[in-house]
Amino acid sequence: MMTLPISQSIRRYQVQDLTDSIWRSRWLRLLLTGASLLLYPALATAQMPTVPASAAPSDDGQWTMPAKNYAATRYSALDEINSANVSNLQVAFAFSTGVDHGQEAAPIVADNTMFIVTPYPNIVFALDLTKPGAPIKWSYQPRPDAASQGVACCDVVNRGAVYSDGKLFFNTLDDNTIALDAETGKVLWKTKLGDINTGETITMAPLVVKGKVLVGDSGGELGVRGWLAALDVNTGKILWRAYATGPDKDVLIGPGFRSFYPSDNGTDLGIKTWPTDAWKTGGGTMWGWIAYDPDLNLIYSGTGNPGPWNQEQRPGDNKWTTTLFARNPDTGAAKWALQYNPHDEHDYDGINEQILVDMTVDGNLRKVLLHPDRNGYLYMVDRESGEIVSAKPYGYVNSVLSIDLKTGRPVMNRDKLTKLGTVVHDICPTASGLKDWNPSAFSPVTGLMYIPHENLCMDWKSRPVSYVAGTPFVGAEVVSKAGPGGNRGEFTAWDPVEGKAVWTIKEDLPLWSGTMATAGGLVFYGTMDGWFKAVDAKTGELKWQFRTGSGIIGQPIAYRGPDGHEYVAILSGVGGWAGAIVSGDLDPRDPTGALGMNGVMADLKTKTAPGGTLYVFTLPKS
């Protein structure tokens, strides 16, 4: 039996997809909607999520922020390149970044210019798309402190710049946020936000919201105290900074704070859920993704793992590590918090992306966000209240049995809890999670979420560790290994309505690249041995692939060039945590190396070599 809210939500979807001229009459609209429900009752159960228009305006052919839009869909409405012609895709131009470390950044396109930021030393290149071969328009070298390389936990990566209103903003490994004139490359301002001598670095891509540049820190493996800061776009002045640990006044928790679950409410939990003073070196860094809902005026971002990894040195929930915060971007004030992994003992950071969609759940239209957590569960969270609507595993997990929707807390498998001096075997997922930082995409056409992720497990032995400022504060020896089936990576198409995978592509190597969906019915991603792939968004069928110069851990994008044609771009260049064995020339004979990645990635050195190159593809000129 149809209920009113369902028909409303379907109408909403259809109205968005069809032009106003067709839907001139409200009555006609209602009539047709009703008729479509009668004719196609299957629609009632297959209603697709929609993307809030305020967070994902109509596509202008540019790509101004790594996540494409505030809803973080990484969806391009361009459809010139489609499943019928993608096999003809060819290189339009390539460009060496000159940096042999992991290229995790998304190229940014605005004003007929492409902007790329390299790993350390964080060089910015502006390429002129109006000229043949896209020559360098300008470049800028911030010359970060070389010593910063020694406190970056997992290769010296940078996840990209952001363009807004004629300015380009990016972060440097040595803790500076820099604003450049996008036309000339001239420095407009530079603000120092941290100190590498405390182990602090910045690797994330900033986001611009309401005249503020939002920036967070890295260093969860060095006992760094996490924060998210807002800087004035015009001056670089720090307007607010919200810490992840410590007293409520530091976390920007005030009278307006009300979390959905009881254990996320209370006074000064950022102190009380730690042993004395342990919160000061407790992590919770903010090195991942931020989404923004303009209607609710809330930003959503997660915090990283608690430090040290040895959980026995920090009894308590360790708030607010591995926590999703909803904050008012004007003041930074927290509206609610949801701690994904209280007292995390597996390095399950909460920094992965949040994709904003509106969808009908049990007959009610809900404003939700989709978050594939490191702990292996895909959380659907109410954007207004912080309630977990659902949470289901999107791959093989044995460390977390389920997410208790009454308490919001994971039900842990006691056999996989970590212990001092004891090797706990076959914990799945591994420390880098069922999925790490590399972001998913959502297509409003298929209604599917595309998740590039890992299938790794680990053996873990905790050991005592002392805090020495500026050095790793870990206290665990980890050895990662392939998960069930032996394939170390997976690409999963996820149906948020049904709460299950529609199809999964098994990849030999872990997937460390982001993904992008297009209106051409394609999804793009890359592999760590250098293949850039386009698969059918409905079926997962491989439609095209191209072997780039090095392994891919970057973020694909699409844009409309000055010639009116669609282009797809990706940075190739292996590295990152999983690829550090190649970019850092590590020795595979020590499986504990690179926080336990060395052993499971031992063969990567025989499959790819370092080297950063931008590749841009298009269809042949007819």
Next chain:
Amino acid sequence: MSSPCRNPERWAAATRLLPFALVTVLAVAVNNASAQQDTAPDAQHGPNEVSVTGLFPNGGAPPPQDPIGTRFEGNKLAIAAGKELFGQMNCTGCHFNGGGGMGPALMSGHWRYGGRIDQIYASIAQGRPNGMPSWQDSLEPTMMWDLAAYVKSLSVPAPSSASHTVAPGTSVKP
């Protein structure tokens, strides 16, 4: 001098064994290397002169190995003490058990700043520009020699083939 993680037992032992250490110096002088193994060496300072390059215009040469280094290199007690310090000072957090991570591999036989024990000492004491911290204000010379002895011991000869396929290990059963 502050040393946040210095090992009192190690120091007590070193003090007690000082006369024997002096004997050891003499023993080394007569090239009786095996005699070192029973005694923990001690040192008041680092190497006198260290070079990190092999390039000497006009016919120069690397400075000779500092004799202090030969007392520590291969000495089981020094290596054991160095291994303990390696964990205590969180060196493992960057270099792990020699395979490397945030810091370079130490077992590969490739040394950015030289693999002689006195060169390793200098890297530990002075730090190196691409991220190696300087420890000379935190650690006593004997500790840094112990560390250098342990780091030197990590170097394992690489397989003879230039490129070898390494299996990524076993997978977990569901």
